[in-house]
Amino acid sequence: MADLKYPEDLKYAESDEWIRIDGDEAVVGISDFAQDALNDIVYIELKEVGEVIEVGEPFGEVESVKAASELVLPVSGEIIEINSDLEDDPEVINADPYGAGWMVKIKITDDSNLAKLMDVEAYKAFNEDR
Amino acid sequence: MTVATETKQDVLEPLIYDLSVPGRTGVNLPDCDVPETPLPDDLLRDDLKLPEVGELQVVRHFLKLSQLNYSIDKGFYPLGSCTMKYNPKLNEDMARLPGFALQHPLSDEAGSQGALALMYQLQEWLAELSGFEAVSLAPAAGAQGEFSGILMIRNYHLDRGDSERTKILVPNSAHGTNPATVTMAGFDVIELPSDDKGNVDLEALRTVCKEKGPQIAGMMITVPSTLGLFEAHILDVIEIVHEAGGLMYMDGANMNALMGQVKPGELGFDVMHYNLHKTFSTPHGGGGPGSGPVGVGDKLKPFLPGPIVEITEEPTEDEEAPVYGFKMPEKSIGRMKAFHGNFGMHVRAYAYIRIYGGEGLREVSRHAVLNANYIRAQLLDTYKVPYPRYCGHEFVLEGRFPEAEGIHALDISKRLMDYGYHPPTNYFPLIVPEALLIEPTETETKDELDGFIDAMKQIAEEARNDPDLLHDAPHTAPVKRLDEVKAAKDLILCCAPALPSVGD
Numbered sequence: 025m026a027d028l029k030y031p032e033d034l035k036y037a038e039s040d041e042w043i044r045i046d047g048d049e050a051v052v053g054i055s056d057f058a059q060d061a062l063n064d065i066v067y068i069e070l071k072e073v074g075e076v077i078e079v080g081e082p083f084g085e086v087e088s089v090k091a092a093s094e095l096v097l098p099v100s101g102e103i104i105e106i107n108s109d110l111e112d113d114p115e116v117i118n119a120d121p122y123g124a125g126w127m128v129k130i131k132i133t134d135d136s137n138l139a140k141l142m143d144v145e146a147y148k149a150f151n152e153d154r
Numbered sequence: 155m156t157v158a159t160e161t162k163q164d165v166l167e168p169l170i171y172d173l174s175v176p177g178r179t180g181v182n183l184p185d186c187d188v189p190e191t192p193l194p195d196d197l198l199r200d201d202l203k204l205p206e207v208g209e210l211q212v213v214r215h216f217l218k219l220s221q222l223n224y225s226i227d228k229g230f231y232p233l234g235s236c237t238m239k240y241n242p243k244l245n246e247d248m249a250r251l252p253g254f255a256l257q258h259p260l261s262d263e264a265g266s267q268g269a270l271a272l273m274y275q276l277q278e279w280l281a282e283l284s285g286f287e288a289v290s291l292a293p294a295a296g297a298q299g300e301f302s303g304i305l306m307i308r309n310y311h312l313d314r315g316d317s318e319r320t321k322i323l324v325p326n327s328a329h330g331t332n333p334a335t336v337t338m339a340g341f342d343v344i345e346l347p348s349d350d351k352g353n354v355d356l357e358a359l360r361t362v363c364k365e366k367g368p369q370i371a372g373m374m375i376t377v378p379s380t381l382g383l384f385e386a387h388i389l390d391v392i393e394i395v396h397e398a399g400g401l402m403y404m405d406g407a408n409m410n411a412l413m414g415q416v417k418p419g420e421l422g423f424d425v426m427h428y429n430l431h432k433t434f435s436t437p438h439g440g441g442g443p444g445s446g447p448v449g450v451g452d453k454l455k456p457f458l459p460g461p462i463v464e465i466t467e468e469p470t471e472d473e474e475a476p477v478y479g480f481k482m483p484e485k486s487i488g489r490m491k492a493f494h495g496n497f498g499m500h501v502r503a504y505a506y507i508r509i510y511g512g513e514g515l516r517e518v519s520r521h522a523v524l525n526a527n528y529i530r531a532q533l534l535d536t537y538k539v540p541y542p543r544y545c546g547h548e549f550v551l552e553g554r555f556p557e558a559e560g561i562h563a564l565d566i567s568k569r570l571m572d573y574g575y576h577p578p579t580n581y582f583p584l585i586v587p588e589a590l591l592i593e594p595t596e597t598e599t600k601d602e603l604d605g606f607i608d609a610m611k612q613i614a615e616e617a618r619n620d621p622d623l624l625h626d627a628p629h630t631a632p633v634k635r636l637d638e639v640k641a642a643k644d645l646i647l648c649c650a651p652a653l654p655s656v657g658d
Contacts (some may be wrong), residue, residue, distance in 0.1 A: 061587065063562070066642035089638040090564075090581040115639070154587065 028056040028151075030085060031122050035039040035138065036147035042122065043141065045132075052097065053126045054086070054117065057151050061148070062088035065114045070095075079137045083128055086117070099137045101130030118148045165323040166632055167218045174205040180212055222632050224576050225407025230602055232529075234548045234579040234591025235329060235380055237410050237432035238439070244509065245262035245435060245502035254501050259493040263466075263479045269497065270478035277447075280428055283515070284406070286449035287416025290458040290483075290535045291495045296407060298490050299446025300335040300374070305487045306425060306450065306457040307372045307401045308339060313457075313485060316399075319371035319443040323362065323395065325354050327381050327583050332374045332405060341371060348585060352383045352541040354391055377418070380583045380591070382526065384411075392422040396606030401425065401453065409433040409521055410595070411546035414516025419447075426451045434503035445499035456484040461494070521596035522547040525603060529594055532607045536614045542585050548593035550586050558617040563588040565624035566613055572630045573609035 034042040040058035044051045059065065070084035077083050082094040083103065106128050110116060117125035142150060223229070231238040249255065257269050276288040293299040304322065306618075322336040325346045330480045333343045344362055347355045354375070363370060375397045378384045385391065392402050404418045404426035410433045412418070418426050430445035431438040438444070450458060460482040467477035480494075510518060523546055530539060530549040538552040554561025567590065568575030579591040594603060616623050628634060 063564075064639045067637055087642075089642060091584055093584075 028060060030056070030144045030148055032144050032153055034122070035098065035141035035143065037096065037141055038150065039096045041096060041098050043098045045138070048132050049122075049129060050099065050101065050132055051126050051129050052083070053121055054095065055147070056121050059118045059121045059125070060129060062086065062093065063090045064088055064118045068110050068114045068117070068127075070106045070110075071103060073103050076100075076133065079134065086114070095127065097130070099130075099132055100134040101132045103128050103132065104131050105129035161315055166222060167215065169371070170205045170207065170212070170215055171203070173207050173211055173215060176206055178206045178208055180207060180209040200348050219537055229574055229576065230594070230598060230606055231576040231580050231590045232594050232606065233576060234382070234550070235407065235582065236438060236579070236595040237407075237429070237475055237547070237593060239432070239435055239437050239594060239595040240450060240597040241437050241440070241502070242506065242509070245505045248505040249498045249501040254498070259497075259499070263543075267475070267478055269449065270463050270480075271475065272504050273494070273497075273500055274465065274478050276500050276507070277463060279507050280447055281449055283413060283417070284409075284426060284428070284449050285419030286426070287452050288455045288458060288462070289421070289447050289449045290460060290462045291445070291500055292448045292459045292461070292490045293427065293446040293448060294491045294496055295431075295442070296427060296429045296446040297331050297446030299407065299448050300331060300403075301338060301426040302448050302459045302468055302487060303403050303427055303488055304335050304339040304341065304372075304374070305449075306454045307403065308341070309457050309485065310401065310454055311371055318368050319399070321366060321369045322371055323359070323373035323400070325350070325379070326585055327379045328374065328407065329380055329407065332376070334372065344370075351386070351543065352379065352381045353386050356387055356390055356394070359391060361392055363398040364393050370395070370398050370400040372401040372403055372424075374403040374405060376407055378408045378411050380408075381541055381550050381586070382408075382545040382548040382593075383541055383543060384546055396422065407432060408547060411519055413519040414512065415519055419451055423451070425454050430499050430503040435506045436499040436502040443496045443499065445496045445503070447495070458483040459488060459490045460486045461489075466541065518596050519547070522594075525594040525596060525598060526592070528600075529592060529603055529607055533610055547595070548591060550583065550589050550591045552586060552588050553580075554588040554592045555614065555617055558621060560623055561617045561621055565627065566617070566634060569613050569616065569624045569627040570609060571628040573613075575606055575609060588609050
């Protein structure tokens, strides 16, 4: 557990998604903690470009040898790009969750939930207690 | 299914197709001594590849496969949430009585009075055990029982002219079939959080009922929960949902903890399903088949799936038997299955209840709960038990150790196989990290439980001192550690020659 990565420039949700904000756009994936807990990921299904998703609603689903989990958007937004490479190689999410394992790029439609997300220190502390 | 492996030498036992040699036969039929009528040409086919093997080869093939198998008859099988209890052999004898086994499903009622009497009595006993008004034996398995129950709730609301109720509450500790059932019946799931003691978060329930009350059709809840915990506020939960106008569905998967202790119907539940293949000792696993009767209170009685068995003619004299017949309930949701449910399972469950009797079934539940609590208490110092309360018939612990990073629940389970035990359920319920869900059932002796406890303690030692022993486990099983990623991604179940599809 000690080796898990926690990039400083991201915000984290309690449901273990990270979000990297860039102006009114953002990239979303799942944290190193999440991929480690899920174990080997074997399948991912993402919603399509153009879909508008409210905060807390699923933008896809990920399945590992252990469990299937919904992927939840940390802020409301419209999907403008999905990482279609993951479909054939979902194990990339295990290998590089913050880089090649990114999942969707969104155009933020409502960022009011941003303030409720955790910074890296808060997310680290959150995971310590789990 | 045979385990597919890389090379021919690794195959433990070939598929029956690979044993096939053209012209080899298992049975020699005598020459035909009656005139032959040729089959119509359009019903004949020459593309059906059946294996050509001798009788002895068939016997050896399936005996070898059965020896690779692990079953409750072979050893301890603490697979949580599944209630893998021993299936008494007397059940099998009863189910094979010719009057039951050879009964044609299209026999008329007059010619089926014995079978109907058995079904009627089983309906009555199940209703008595759970405090419900009526029971239908029709559903073929637990998931179909759930589906029946939720359809009844839907039709109940629609029958009252209320079509606004489109949502069903499901706690986050629920088994996956619950939200799946809700979705399949056309409802939306509202997931409820659990509190830190493993109960439904009452405040969250109150809030959602306040905000969405008129949209709530009902709630599905398992008691005891899949954490093995009795829902401490169950009366409050039922009252809150009823006040919002919803009905209460109890998933009876864990009824093995409750027999003779508490009746769900009397708690206020409107409907529940029973798993005859769990609580009532009919075969579980390998296709069973299962059987998932549903019990209901007065509100849902007219909606039961049918047909159900009723007394159509009361006896006129004391010694006479009544006459039984099938009836579709007044507003029935319809048939769930052709004919009358999995009748062979009704016979086995009947035999089980008959042998134990009311007091005996109460003892069954007491021992199931006692055995689970004994193991839990013995392992408290070795493993983290996330909800330190008395459990029901099963309990969950965390298969991880702070000082043994890299050891997961799966490694512990695989290592248990080396000690001769079937692993417990892994990674379920989802709300416990590295969950191991352990359910010993009532039929194990203290010696057997102690052996399992010792193995669990030794494995915890090994996790610290020799973690590779766990990572590489199982060492003694016929098949070593399987590649689960490959199994999930390259789904090839059979290496028989692909059959041409119809029309080719």
